[in-house]
Amino acid sequence: MLQNYLKIALRNLVNNKVLSFINIAGLAVGMAVCLLIVLFIKDELRFDTFFSKTPQIYQVNIDGNFGGSELLGGYTPPPAGKTLMAEFPEIETYTRTFQIMDLVVSHEQNGKKDHFFDEKNIMAVDSNFLEIFDFSLQKGNAATCLQNTDDVVITETMAKKYFGDSDPINQVLLFGERPRKVTAVLKDIPSQSSMQFDFLVPIRSVQVVSYFDWSWVWLNVSTFVVLNDKIAQNPERIRQLEAKFPAMIRKHAQYAFNRIGQPYDDFIKKGGKWAFFLQPFQDVHLHSGKISVFYENTGDIKQVYMFGIIAIFIILLACVNFMNLSTARSLKRAKEVGVRKTLGSFQSSLIKQFLSESLLYSFMATVLALAIISISLPWFNQISGKAIAFNALFEGGFGLFIVLLMLTTGVLAGSYPAFYLASFKPVEVLKTNSIKTGIAHLLVRNGLVVFQFSVSTALIICTIVVFQQLRFTQNKDLGLTKENVIVIPNAQRLDQSQEAFRQEIARIPNIIHTSISTNVPLSGRFGDFYLPEQHTGDKQIAKDLTLFSFMTDDEFIKTLDIKLMKGRDFSKEFNDSTSVILNEAAVKKIGWKDPIGKYIEYPGGDMQRFKVIGVVKDFDVQTVHNVMSPFALFHHSSKTYQESNSYVLARTSGENVDKVLTTIEKQWKSYAPGTPFTYTFLDESFAKAYQREQRTGVVFGIFTGLAILIACLGLFGLIAYMAETKTKEIGIRKVMGASVSQIIMLLSKGFLKLVIVSFVIAAPAAWWAMNQWLTGFAYPIEISWWIYVIAVSMALLIAIFTVSFQAVKAALMNPVKSLKSE
Numbered sequence: 106m107l108q109n110y111l112k113i114a115l116r117n118l119v120n121n122k123v124l125s126f127i128n129i130a131g132l133a134v135g136m137a138v139c140l141l142i143v144l145f146i147k148d149e150l151r152f153d154t155f156f157s158k159t160p161q162i163y164q165v166n167i168d169g170n171f172g173g174s175e176l177l178g179g180y181t182p183p184p185a186g187k188t189l190m191a192e193f194p195e196i197e198t199y200t201r202t203f204q205i206m207d208l209v210v211s212h213e214q215n216g217k218k219d220h221f222f223d224e225k226n227i228m229a230v231d232s233n234f235l236e237i238f239d240f241s242l243q244k245g246n247a248a249t250c251l252q253n254t255d256d257v258v259i260t261e262t263m264a265k266k267y268f269g270d271s272d273p274i275n276q277v278l279l280f281g282e283r284p285r286k287v288t289a290v291l292k293d294i295p296s297q298s299s300m301q302f303d304f305l306v307p308i309r310s311v312q313v314v315s316y317f318d319w320s321w322v323w324l325n326v327s328t329f330v331v332l333n334d335k336i337a338q339n340p341e342r343i344r345q346l347e348a349k350f351p352a353m354i355r356k357h358a359q360y361a362f363n364r365i366g367q368p369y370d371d372f373i374k375k376g377g378k379w380a381f382f383l384q385p386f387q388d389v390h391l392h393s394g395k396i397s398v399f400y401e402n403t404g405d406i407k408q409v410y411m412f413g414i415i416a417i418f419i420i421l422l423a424c425v426n427f428m429n430l431s432t433a434r435s436l437k438r439a440k441e442v443g444v445r446k447t448l449g450s451f452q453s454s455l456i457k458q459f460l461s462e463s464l465l466y467s468f469m470a471t472v473l474a475l476a477i478i479s480i481s482l483p484w485f486n487q488i489s490g491k492a493i494a495f496n497a498l499f500e501g502g503f504g505l506f507i508v509l510l511m512l513t514t515g516v517l518a519g520s521y522p523a524f525y526l527a528s529f530k531p532v533e534v535l536k537t538n539s540i541k542t543g544i545a546h547l548l549v550r551n552g553l554v555v556f557q558f559s560v561s562t563a564l565i566i567c568t569i570v571v572f573q574q575l576r577f578t579q580n581k582d583l584g585l586t587k588e589n590v591i592v593i594p595n596a597q598r599l600d601q602s603q604e605a606f607r608q609e610i611a612r613i614p615n616i617i618h619t620s621i622s623t624n625v626p627l628s629g630r631f632g633d634f635y636l637p638e639q640h641t642g643d644k645q646i647a648k649d650l651t652l653f654s655f656m657t658d659d660e661f662i663k664t665l666d667i668k669l670m671k672g673r674d675f676s677k678e679f680n681d682s683t684s685v686i687l688n689e690a691a692v693k694k695i696g697w698k699d700p701i702g703k704y705i706e707y708p709g710g711d712m713q714r715f716k717v718i719g720v721v722k723d724f725d726v727q728t729v730h731n732v733m734s735p736f737a738l739f740h741h742s743s744k745t746y747q748e749s750n751s752y753v754l755a756r757t758s759g760e761n762v763d764k765v766l767t768t769i770e771k772q773w774k775s776y777a778p779g780t781p782f783t784y785t786f787l788d789e790s791f792a793k794a795y796q797r798e799q800r801t802g803v804v805f806g807i808f809t810g811l812a813i814l815i816a817c818l819g820l821f822g823l824i825a826y827m828a829e830t831k832t833k834e835i836g837i838r839k840v841m842g843a844s845v846s847q848i849i850m851l852l853s854k855g856f857l858k859l860v861i862v863s864f865v866i867a868a869p870a871a872w873w874a875m876n877q878w879l880t881g882f883a884y885p886i887e888i889s890w891w892i893y894v895i896a897v898s899m900a901l902l903i904a905i906f907t908v909s910f911q912a913v914k915a916a917l918m919n920p921v922k923s924l925k926s927e
Contacts, residue, residue, distance in 0.1 A: 685718070
């Protein structure tokens with residue numbers, strides 16, 4: 106019996122090549138999109154799950170309010186881990202990570218430095234790091250490879266980069282001028298790891314070790330604890346553990362808070378907050394949300410949900426498209442059903458026949474979908490930032506998922522046509538050669554059209570909103586000039602020659618301004634605690650303030666073209682060692698009417714006072730995901746602490762950039778011969794910061810286009826079905842004098858009404874979804890009314906174009922042939 110079903114199905118496929126191809130292609134595109142999205146989601150959900158202790162590993166996060174600034178971060182004071190393990194038996198052990206700024210790493214052979222590179226992915230860790238995070242080792246011992254302060258662990262890519270095919274174990278690499286011995290080689294870090302690094306060094310060997318034992322106010326390490334099995338997966342027990350943290354913090358943080366002139370109890374009474382909470386490490390990648398983390402390789406659970414919903418709707422659209430195209434062929438198959446029923450076929454047999462055809466189409470669509478995926482996967486990886494291999498389709502039970510998807514799609518797509526076609530009454534079909542369309546069928550058919558265009562219209566709205574937000578982030582007034590600004594890292598390698606180098610490149614033609622700064626926008630910022638000067642003439646002056654800052658020279662504001670709103674810039678004509686320039690957000694936070702000439706005091710160490718000499722317009726040092734923070738510029742000689750990194754900035758006219766870079770490189774090599782010359786452009790850094798959103802926009806646009814294509818195929822099928830059922834009516838109307846435009850309107854007006862209904866359903870759904878997505882931005886756009894106008898207009902135009910193609914064909918048909926065909 107099954108063999109006969111397949112023979113009939115193949116015969117029908119061959120006899121209706123064009124419609125069958127459209128059917129299979131529509132299903133194949135829908136399945137390919139669905140499978141690609143599921144692969145993407147699978148990859149996102151597998152992040153950080155491959156460690157043997159993953160269920161027990163928790164990241165210690167900070168929830169604070171310091172000087173009126175809210176703080177939510179995936180980092181802690183350095184002593185937190187040791188104290189947590191000592192005081193709470195629920196915690197078995199801990200480990201910490203510390204991100205080191207760029208260093209020049211070189212390999213010395215025969216007394217000569219060879220293979221030196223500017224390395225950015227260097228992480229300092231505790232000695233037990235590789236026992237907790239058990240990345241795969243190629244060589245070495247995880248328990249002992251980081252015991253000594255001069256040890257270093259490298260990845261296999263770095264081993265190949267520096268040592269070629271020779272054994273790297275016990276070889277020496279120079280980190281700056283510090284030699285480190287290679288004690289282990291890791292296999293390359295999986296792409297599904299939030300932590301991405303090339304080198305591991307002991308945290309005890311980093312320069313900031315002096316305050317690691319006592320500082321409870323410096324937030325510069327990530328701390329991870331391993332909970333015992335009894336509470337690791339018990340949310341209630343974890344909440345009970347977290348409830349004990351405040352007493353521990355109060356007990357141990359007193360000394361550090363006193364050192365910055367802020368007794369802990371007074372800090373809490375003034376509304377300050379300094380609390381820890383635990384987050385499962387496997388949730389860090391997707392569920393960090395507004396929790397700031399040191400990792401760049403993070404995702405967003407909202408994006409996963411969004412793409413998952415799109416996958417479901419795309420496959421449903423493909424199934425609906427199949428239903429519509431199948432019902433479009435109903436009149437041609439009506440006689441077949443009538444004859445077979447007359448000859449004794451049961452309705453159940455006919456249903457099995459039509460479902461067999463649907464499953465055959467689904468099988469062929471699956472094969473075509475796999476071919477589409479194999480071709481498009483490299484391109485999909487590029488736009489999504491993934492490294493998914495084609496064989497991932499057949500790993501970990503995914504092959505079974507494909508089979509289930511094929512069967513589900515076949516049954517779902519074929520169920521309605523099967524029951525509808527099998528329900529024809531043989532007497533009516535054979536006697537009148539026509540089909541009576543019941544109300545139920547009309548409701549289902551119209552419902553399918555409404556569903557298709559609701560999804561398509563909603564995706565159109567979402568795509569427009571995503572691109573509008575991206576356009577806003579790219580064109581928003583940053584308060585600075587980012588175009589044509591060259592950023593050169595590792596200026597600290599110039600030692601005492603930094604200013605000489607800056608002056609030298611400032612003389613290069615087409616360079617407008619140059620500057621030296623401890624940081625640049627998007628590179629990070631230093632945060633500290635200050636006490637604003639109190640004046641009786643001002644009301645509601647902030648008692649304390651958290652300020653983020655850069656240390657700069659007197660050329661920084663001019664180089665980035667930052668607008669000075671009040672006062673003056675740093676100048677060589679003054680001694681600005683105790684001067685500060687605030688941004689507007691800082692002045693507003695403090696509450697001063699006129700900040701010029703007033704003071705802020707740094708309570709730590711020797712209680713330095715800094716005079717406010719200027720106020721600059723707010724400028725972005727972070728992405729627009731973050732609210733503008735109180736910010737300050739200090740003169741490079743005005744702070745007692747030493748920064749481990751600095752940058753040279755050069756703003757050019759944009760002309761002869763290659764020649765300018767060549768000249769800068771030549772000067773760099775003369776001043777820092779042992780340091781590679783590297784550079785970036787500031788506008789490229791900003792573009793990279795919004796890469797995830799840009800990828801989301803591109804993917805949305807592609808999925809929207811595919812959804813519209815599939816919806817058009819379905820609509821094409823329905824208008825073809827309607828034209829076929831109204832062949833005689835069209836002929837009579839033309840004989841009675843109806844024009845082509847009237848015939849087109851007859852066939853089109855019902856569908857256009859359905860598109861309007863689709864918009865009414867899609868608009869609020871898209872509005873809600875996009876408002877949820879926009880909450881991730883500190884400066885979201887307003888969803889304007891014109892976006893809905895464009896969306897409904899596009900949907901109507903697409904529907905009109907699709908309907909008109911078939912309607913014009915029917916309207917131009919010779920009425921004699923129309924009447925004769927009946």
